[in-house]
Every structure is written in structure tokens, then in C-alpha cells.
Amino acid sequence: xxxxxxxxxxxxxxxxxxxxxxxxxxxxxxxxxxxxxxxxxxxxxxxxxxxxxxxxxxxxxxxxxxxxxxxxxxxxxxxxxxxxxxxxxxxxxxxxxxxxxxxxxxxxxxxxxxxxx
Numbered sequence: 787x788x789x790x791x792x793x794x795x796x797x798x799x800x801x802x803x804x805x806x807x808x809x810x811x812x813x814x815x816x817x818x819x820x821x822x823x824x825x826x827x828x829x830x831x832x833x834x835x836x837x838x839x840x841x842x843x844x845x846x847x848x849x850x851x852x853x854x855x856x857x858x859x860x861x862x863x864x865x866x867x868x869x870x871x872x873x874x875x876x877x878x879x880x881x882x883x884x885x886x887x888x889x890x891x892x893x894x895x896x897x898x899x900x901x902x903x
Contacts, residue, residue: 880895
């Protein structure tokens with residue numbers, strides 16, 4: 787089993803920045819890949835950014851250079867630096883870790899990000 791815990795969400799004004807963190811514990815060797823997803827009220831969960839075990843990175847189309855995903859060398863920590871936040875970025879942000887087996891798909895509880903003046 788793998789446990790994922792997010793932190794760093796909060797209320798920020800438009801144009802502001804936040805840094806989300808996700809700490810993984812347990813059998814972290816099961817999750818070679820990690821990423822961030824978000825879900826706004828009434829909308830489907832969508833990919834924000836993901837990073838593979840080989841270091842490949844993919845961002846959602848809406849990111850447009852504003853966010854940066856990173857992972858530390860231990861594989862335990864995942865980060866999302868978010869700049870130039872806009873009200874449409876308001877959502878619950880989830881950390882996801884997954885491996886080669888379909889059974890190895892883990893989610894955190896989410897952290898709320900609210901962008902408002």
C-alpha cells in the first residue's frame with residue numbers, strides 16, 4: 787500500500803502563486819509515476835501535470851507554462867509550483883501515484899486551492 791498526503795493549498799489572489807506538496811509513504815517502489823489532477827465543482831477530474839519514472843513530463847493544455855511539476859530524488863516528494871493563478875484554477879488538487887500494475891493506483895485526499903480577490 788501507498789499513502790499520499792497533499793499540502794500547500796489555500797486562498798490566493800489572482801496572479802498569485804502556491805506550491806503544493808505531496809508526500810508518499812509505504813511501498814513507494816510501487817509508484818514509478820506521479821502526477822497532479824484537479825477537480826472543480828461540477829467538472830470532471832483533469833490532469834494538471836504528471837512525471838514518469840523516466841523523467842518524462844506532461845502538462846494539461848491549460849497550464850500554458852504557469853506550473854512546474856517536480857519530484858525529489860528519493861521519490862517520496864512531489865511538488866507543483868503554480869504561478870499566475872487565475873480564478874478558473876480553483877479546484878481540489880489531488881496527488882496521484884501509479885505503477886505498472888493496475889492495482890498500483892493511489893490517490894491522496896486532495897487539497898483545496900481557491901483563487902479569488
